[in-house]
Amino acid sequence: MRLSFYIAEAWRGLKRAPGVALASAFSLFAAWVVLAGTADALYNGWRFVNAANARKELIVLMKDRSGAEEDSTLGARLKALDEVGSITYVSRDSSWAQLTRELGAEPSMLEAVGANPLPASWRVSLKPELRDAVHLKRLAETVRQYPEVQDALTGGEWVDKLEAWVRKLTWVGFGFGGAVALGVVVLVMLTIRLSIMVRSDVLRVLRLLGAGEWFVRMPFVFEGLILACATSILALVAVEGASRLLAGRWSDWAGMPLGLDLAFLALALVLGAVGSLAGSAAVGRRESA
Amino acid sequence: MIEFHHVTKKYDDEVALDDCSLKIAQGEMLVLLGASGTGKSTFLKMISFEDRPTSGEVVVGAYRSGTAKDAQVRQLRRSLGIVHQEFKLLQDRSVFENVALPLRVAGLNRKDIHARVEEALERVEIPRMGAKMPGQLSGGQRQRVAVARALVNKPTVLLADEPTGNLDHEMSVRIVRIFRELCASGTAVVLATYDLNLIQPEDRVVRLEGGRMKEGR
Ligand SMILES: Nc1ncnc2c1ncn2[C@@H]1O[C@H](COP(=O)(O)OP(=O)(O)O)[C@@H](O)[C@H]1O
Ligand SMILES: [Mg+2]
Numbered sequence: 001m002r003l004s005f006y007i008a009e010a011w012r013g014l015k016r017a018p019g020v021a022l023a024s025a026f027s028l029f030a031a032w033v034v035l036a037g038t039a040d041a042l043y044n045g046w047r048f049v050n051a052a053n054a055r056k057e058l059i060v061l062m063k064d065r066s067g068a069e070e071d072s073t074l075g076a077r078l079k080a081l082d083e084v085g086s087i088t089y090v091s092r093d094s095s096w097a098q099l100t101r102e103l104g105a106e107p108s109m110l111e112a113v114g115a116n117p118l119p120a121s122w123r124v125s126l127k128p129e130l131r132d133a134v135h136l137k138r139l140a141e142t143v144r145q146y147p148e149v150q151d152a153l154t155g156g157e158w159v160d161k162l163e164a165w166v167r168k169l170t171w172v173g174f175g176f177g178g179a180v181a182l183g184v185v186v187l188v189m190l191t192i193r194l195s196i197m198v199r200s201d202v203l204r205v206l207r208l209l210g211a212g213e214w215f216v217r218m219p220f221v222f223e224g225l226i227l228a229c230a231t232s233i234l235a236l237v238a239v240e241g242a243s244r245l246l247a248g249r250w251s252d253w254a255g256m257p258l259g260l261d262l263a264f265l266a267l268a269l270v271l272g273a274v275g276s277l278a279g280s281a282a283v284g285r286r287e288s289a
Numbered sequence: 290m291i292e293f294h295h296v297t298k299k300y301d302d303e304v305a306l307d308d309c310s311l312k313i314a315q316g317e318m319l320v321l322l323g324a325s326g327t328g329k330s331t332f333l334k335m336i337s338f339e340d341r342p343t344s345g346e347v348v349v350g351a352y353r354s355g356t357a358k359d360a361q362v363r364q365l366r367r368s369l370g371i372v373h374q375e376f377k378l379l380q381d382r383s384v385f386e387n388v389a390l391p392l393r394v395a396g397l398n399r400k401d402i403h404a405r406v407e408e409a410l411e412r413v414e415i416p417r418m419g420a421k422m423p424g425q426l427s428g429g430q431r432q433r434v435a436v437a438r439a440l441v442n443k444p445t446v447l448l449a450d451e452p453t454g455n456l457d458h459e460m461s462v463r464i465v466r467i468f469r470e471l472c473a474s475g476t477a478v479v480l481a482t483y484d485l486n487l488i489q490p491e492d493r494v495v496r497l498e499g500g501r502m503k504e505g506r
Contacts (some may be wrong), residue, residue, distance in 0.1 A: 001391070002396065003459040005393050012381050012382065015381070016381055054378060095399060105302060201377070201379060202379055202381070206394065207388075208337065208339070208366060208371055208373065209366060209367070209391050209394045210362070210364065210365065210366030210367035210369075210394060211363070211394045212394075213459065215394060284346075
């Protein structure tokens with residue numbers, strides 16, 4: 001019942017000083033775009049790192065001249081490990097075939113070398129939920145202990161470097177986002193303070209009518225919420241629109257998932273609430289001169 | 290209902306009220322008569338606790354000026370109706386919303402608010418004006434909206450500070466007649482005015498001169 005009054009009152013407040021409301025809305029919009037844009041970029045950084053990690057495999061090289069029987073025993077052993085998802089056998093012949101294909105060499109090269117120098121190997125990929133650098137390294141160490149194994153190669157060091165870099169960027173992003181969030185709170189707070197000054201006549205009347213503290217305060221809280229909510233939705237639409245556009249041209253990019261969108265809107269509401277509560281803290285308390 | 294006990298109010302060195310004592314009963318109408326600057330507005334502000342006495346005490350119902358806290362001041366004000374000298378209508382909302390404000394503060398539901406506002410507007414003889422904005426009304430109509438706002442919450446005390454200030458005589462008489470009707474239904478009315486023509490023989494009149502009270506005209 002009172003809710004509709006508070007919202008109507010908040011709306012009157014915004015209309016009362018449209019210049020202030022618009023300037024504030026524009027600044028808020030810009031801040032939200034920066035926040036959502038940062039979140040989107042970091043999300044895509046992690047998405048890329050995860051995809052690269054998922055493609056990472058362990059290549060387990062058998063000792064030279066291992067026999068087919070040894071190879072399949074090891075295969076069974078690898079398959080039995082907890083972390084292991086799937087394994088693929090690469091025979092000596094197919095390794096050679098792949099090498100020559102990649103080098104673009106003639107099959108006659110084998111004759112020049114004399115015999116195939118490549119060992120047989122198992123390509124091991126982790127279970128999807130365990131695909132990260134830590135698990136891969138641990139598995140490599142375990143497997144290297146096996147007597148029939150010559151070496152276990154993790155490869156993809158660049159992914160680890162990228163991951164470390166994206167992790168660092170994430171911290172920077174959080175720090176930066178925190179500063180922007182603080183700026184948003186201050187902006188909402190100042191907007192509400194201005195709005196309170198602009199509406200001194202309404203406040204005076206409400207005081208004389210014996211209005212309670214929260215009755216006087218709620219319209220201002222709603223004013224901050226309306227501002228934060230409207231501008232953050234617009235900013236999210238803008239950022240997601242740009243993101244989808246980018247995704248259409250560049251398949252490694254994607255828009256943010258719904259969960260992240262909702263988390264962003266929830267954060268915007270909380271920041272708006274904190275700002276307007278802070279801005280209206282002094283209003284409606286004292287009743288008499 | 291209302292009691293003044295040796296109330297003195299000073300603004301710096303300026304004495305606005307000087308040792309005023311009186312009682313106003315429920316359903317009584319008191320006319321505060323005096324020229325500009327004699328303390329009428331200050332007298333009314335003592336009753337609404339907008340200002341507190343420098344010395345002495347004001348008692349309104351269960352509330353005492355010496356001890357009332359913010360929460361009690363709020364309660365008191367919800368039982369008052371005030372036509373303030375410069376307590377203007379809010380320009381940012383319709384006549385309906387202006388009159389409805391005391392009821393919103395009191396937390397009435399939509400249906401009751403509607404009925405009470407309509408009733409109040411009829412009472413001050415401007416029915417069907419609810420949708421208008423204050424800026425679209427004449428001075429007399431605006432003053433009547435202010436009166437409607439003061440009586441819409443069925444106050445136990447109505448304070449009117451020169452409510453007929455810029456009205457012609459006929460309109461002034463009609464507004465004071467509404468106050469007399471309120472008195473008849475139990476409301477105590479304090480009417481501040483400089484206009485002798487509004488007084489009727491049966492009215493209780495207090496004259497203010499330089500903040501000092503003199504009963505009788
Ligand atoms: N808030 C105030 N600050 C200082 N002086 C005031 C204030 N309010 C009233 N006064 C002084 O008190 C005296 C009485 O004022 P007021 O009660 O407004 O008289 P009236 O309503 O009869 O015109 C005047 O001299 C006025 O200047
Ligand atoms: Mg006055």
